[in-house]
Amino acid sequence: MATTTSAFVLGTPVSSIPPVPGLPLIGNMLAFRKDRLALQDQAARTGPIARIQLAHIPVYIVTDADIAHEVLVEQAASFKKSAGLQFLKPMLGEGLLTAEGTPHKRHRKLLSPAFAPKRLAAYGDVMVDETNRQIDRWRAGDTVDVSEEMMQMTLAIAGRTLFSADIRSDAKKVSEGLELGMRAQVESLRSPIRLGYDWPLPRHLRMKRAVKLLDEVVYRLIREGRARGTDAGDVLSMLLLARDEEDGTRLSDQQVRDEVMTLLLAGHETTANALTWTWWQLGKNPRVLAKLVDEIDRVVSKRRIVIDDLAQMPWNLAVIEEAMRMHPPAYMTGRETIEPVTIGGHRMPPGSIVAINIRGIHRRPDYFAAPDTFSPERMLPEAKKARPRHHYLPFGAGPRVCIGSHFALLEAQLALATMAQRARLRPLPLRLDAEPLVTLRPRGGLPAIVEIR
Numbered sequence: 001m002a003t004t005t006s007a008f009v010l011g012t013p014v015s016s017i018p019p020v021p022g023l024p025l026i027g028n029m030l031a032f033r034k035d036r037l038a039l040q041d042q043a044a045r046t047g048p049i050a051r052i053q054l055a056h057i058p059v060y061i062v063t064d065a066d067i068a069h070e071v072l073v074e075q076a077a078s079f080k081k082s083a084g085l086q087f088l089k090p091m092l093g094e095g096l097l098t099a100e101g102t103p104h105k106r107h108r109k110l111l112s113p114a115f116a117p118k119r120l121a122a123y124g125d126v127m128v129d130e131t132n133r134q135i136d137r138w139r140a141g142d143t144v145d146v147s148e149e150m151m152q153m154t155l156a157i158a159g160r161t162l163f164s165a166d167i168r169s170d171a172k173k174v175s176e177g178l179e180l181g182m183r184a185q186v187e188s189l190r191s192p193i194r195l196g197y198d199w200p201l202p203r204h205l206r207m208k209r210a211v212k213l214l215d216e217v218v219y220r221l222i223r224e225g226r227a228r229g230t231d232a233g234d235v236l237s238m239l240l241l242a243r244d245e246e247d248g249t250r251l252s253d254q255q256v257r258d259e260v261m262t263l264l265l266a267g268h269e270t271t272a273n274a275l276t277w278t279w280w281q282l283g284k285n286p287r288v289l290a291k292l293v294d295e296i297d298r299v300v301s302k303r304r305i306v307i308d309d310l311a312q313m314p315w316n317l318a319v320i321e322e323a324m325r326m327h328p329p330a331y332m333t334g335r336e337t338i339e340p341v342t343i344g345g346h347r348m349p350p351g352s353i354v355a356i357n358i359r360g361i362h363r364r365p366d367y368f369a370a371p372d373t374f375s376p377e378r379m380l381p382e383a384k385k386a387r388p389r390h391h392y393l394p395f396g397a398g399p400r401v402c403i404g405s406h407f408a409l410l411e412a413q414l415a416l417a418t419m420a421q422r423a424r425l426r427p428l429p430l431r432l433d434a435e436p437l438v439t440l441r442p443r444g445g446l447p448a449i450v451e452i453r
């Protein structure tokens with residue numbers, strides 16, 4: 001257990017943290033630019049906490065569930081989100097994902113009711129409807145890009161549940177904006193040169209184009225919400241009607257915009273990636289798929305799936321959770337110390353950057369035997385009970401844990417069961433590389449052949 005007070009901090013100095021070997025001056029920058037996941041894996045092999053050097057900036061990579069728990073939960077108050085997220089600010093502004101301190105607490109409290117289990121129950125029908133709409137577009141023998149299909153579907157679900165809007169026709173604009181923005185962020189991370197956002201660098205121009213595309217959609221959603229004028233019972237209405245507890249003021253237009261943008265992006269891309277990786281694994285593991293189809297046939301046969309069925313479909317959930325173990329959409333998350341703090345027995349000075357290697361933790365053989373084997377059995381209730389909960393953290397942990405985790409799991413379960421009830425997506429590639437942008441995506445998408453049951 002870490003020991004810390006702001007005045008006196010115990011532990012060994014950070015210089016005792018083992019480094020991943022790099023080059024003079026640039027450290028591990030080349031490896032970071034060339035293959036981030038390989039560098040993360042190398043850090044994991046170096047130790048539970050390892051130092052990489054991005055030019056002059058040291059980054060401490062944590063591949064240990066106990067230390068991750070210290071950072072995200074026990075010592076959360078000594079950290080803020082790390083600077084890497086700054087590069088997404090032109091896009092996300094001061095929404096829930098990026099805000100700090102009191103504004104973060106206020107917005108979290110404001111938005112939480114929209115993600116409470118009671119409210120989620122009302123979203124189930126829309127989730128099944130939009131999945132069915134997606135499947136209705138597929139024809140037997142078609143080749144589709146699973147990644148694109150899942151993005152369209154989860155975007156449509158987010159649009160209707162959170163904003164009472166049909167945004168299917170905006171899918172192209174959103175995916176282009178999101179992709180441009182994420183690539184611009186990665187380029188900024190990779191560059192040792194820090195210049196203000198107004199400098200006309202290609203990555204800044206790319207980010208500006210991304211913001212323009214996404215703003216068009218977000219401002220339209222807000223205009224429509226305002227024009228309705230009534231409480232639609234969705235997140236948008238909550239944001240438009242909310243008043244500050246102390247001074248009774250409404251959220252500013254900018255605050256509403258930032259929150260809508262954050263939820264629109266965080267609320268669809270991650271779940272789409274989880275489902276895409278799930279189809280990839282189902283393609284490689286026919287035994288797992290057969291068991292899933294059996295479960296669906298037994299519990300619902302051909303009738304429409306409802307939320308209450310999910311309790312009898314543990315395999316469906318286990319398949320999704322195991323896919324997120326091997327391919328966590330949020331594969332890494334960063335923090336920066338705001339005061340001296342001890343983690344993993346090391347004294348960290350203020351301003352230290354710590355990255356939680358979620359994917360590496362999920363693949364540690366001492367936490368998950370044969371970690372490179374896709375085995376949903378380990379996500380069944382008995383197996384889960386037998387291991388510490390914090391070994392598995394696809395949604396993070398602590399005060400910044402994903403606010404949409406129940407929403408995402410509900411959506412993924414209803415969507416996967418509905419899809420597998422009616423169709424199969426048989427992946428074509430023999431291997432699939434992961435592309436580490438803000439989230440972990442299959443590089444180049446996932447082409448698959450449609451089979452209709």
Ligand code: HEM
Pocket residue numbers: 096097098108262263266267268270271274328329330333334393394395396397399400401402403404405407408
């Ligand atoms: C499989 C799907 C999802 C995954 C894997 C995921 C993962 C995560 C993770 C790991 C974090 C914490 C980041 C950190 O600690 O730095 C997070 C935060 C967040 N997620 Fe998710 N998420 C998913 C779905 C969703 C959905 C559906 C929504 C909204 C509808 C959402 C909205 C958010 C927001 C607003 C935050 C910031 C919370 C805060 O800082 O208070 N996420 N997510």
